[in-house]
Amino acid sequence: MSSGAKVLPFAAVWPGMDKITGINTTALDGIQTNLRKLHEAAHKIASAPATGAEPAELIEPLVEMIEAQRAIEASAVVLRRANDAFDSVLDALRS
Numbered sequence: 001m002s003s004g005a006k007v008l009p010f011a012a013v014w015p016g017m018d019k020i021t022g023i024n025t026t027a028l029d030g031i032q033t034n035l036r037k038l039h040e041a042a043h044k045i046a047s048a049p050a051t052g053a054e055p056a057e058l059i060e061p062l063v064e065m066i067e068a069q070r071a072i073e074a075s076a077v078v079l080r081r082a083n084d085a086f087d088s089v090l091d092a093l094r095s
Helices: 008-049 055-094
Strands: none
Touching: 008 055
């Protein structure tokens, strides 16, 4: 490397931003997957009267809805933390 070569500050940080992007993708996938599960469970509950389902048969879809809700909340927290990390990277680049 010649003495005139410069290393830009963002070049050293860029690999970290790839990790943040991967985390965002994983969190968004978790949200989408669990929104589908939530929709499917809601459909089971909504169609129960038409199929003549007993109230006890609604327990499983209700539990699935709660599990999906918690998973969505967890993915949202991951997304928020990744956003905070990304903000920190941008702040470091601005300094």
